[in-house]
Amino acid sequence: MIKLYGRRTSINVQKVLWALTELDLEFEWFDPDGVFGTIDVPGYDALNPNMRVPTLDDDGLILRQSNAIVRHLCRTRSKGDLYPTNEPELAEAEVWMDWQITEVQTTITPVFWALVRTPPETWDLDAIKAGTVKLNATFEIMEAMIGARDYVAGPRFTMGDIPVGAAVYRYMNMDIERPSLPRVEAYFERMKERPAYQTAIMIPLA
Ligand SMILES: N[C@@H](CCC(=O)N[C@@H](CS)C(=O)NCC(=O)O)C(=O)O
Structure with a gap:
């Protein structure tokens, strides 16, 4: 039996949840x-010494990241x-997955934290504005x-869309000014049609 560890509000857990749901796999x-x-979860530090989520236990194979x-599930x-x-x-799917975990994660995290995880009365508006420019x-x-392209690796949905699609949802749902991005918006609409995206990703940010 597959075991998934981690809270549903974590984007990194959401990616794994989306893959599990897309693949119609049973899990605890x-x-x-x-x-x-x-x-x-008692003893979680032994499963994931980084003390981060997610962790996946695939029938005894313990995976982090x-x-x-x-990738493993797919x-x-x-x-x-x-x-x-x-x-x-x-190769394209891999490139986009790495782009999400490096470039996007670096620019989205400061804005997400400053805006979504900080009470409005203590918002640092200058920092939010500067972070939004980079994002x-x-x-x-x-x-x-x-x-x-309709999907990151070409004309069809692949694993490459899972990290990118999860990040696009966060980006599109933050209360910030965005430039006109017709292709990214069309991509987002395409993602929203997927039942597994609706289940795993389309939840309130806070
Ligand atoms: N590179 C790791 C990052 C994991 C990570 O930073 N997870 C965050 C949540 S998105 C976390 O565990 N934060 C501490 C916590 O939620 O307790 C991955 O992709 O799984």
Whole structure:
């Protein structure tokens, strides 16, 4: 039996939840309603010495790092489909996954924390504004790079869309001024049609 550890409000847990749901896999979920900085699982530090979420236990194989977990699930359950086996589709999916965990995570986290995880009475508006400029620049890169594709790796949905789609939801739901991004917006609309996205990703940010 697969076991998933971590709260549903974590974007990194959400990616794994989305993959599990997309793949229609059964799993046991530990501490889905936890709050940031805590996990109500005795001995969790042995499972994940980083004390971060998510952790996945796939029948005794203990995995950390959300994107690696998404890759593992797609590779072992959906090779040739969600896990592409041809180049350049596989390479493109990998590139976009790494782009999300490095470039997007770096620019979205400061704004998310300053805005969503901070009470409005203590908002630092200058910091939010400065962070938003950098964040918007990141998604302007997505706008340019995705080109005419419907999905990040090409014309069909792959594992590469899971981290990126999760990040796009956060970006589109933060109360910030965004530039016009027609391709990213069309991509977001495409994601919203997926039942697994609705279940795993489309929940209130706070
Ligand atoms: N690179 C890790 C990052 C994991 C991470 O930073 N998780 C955050 C939540 S998104 C966390 O565990 N924060 C502390 C907590 O929630 O207790 C991954 O992709 O899984």
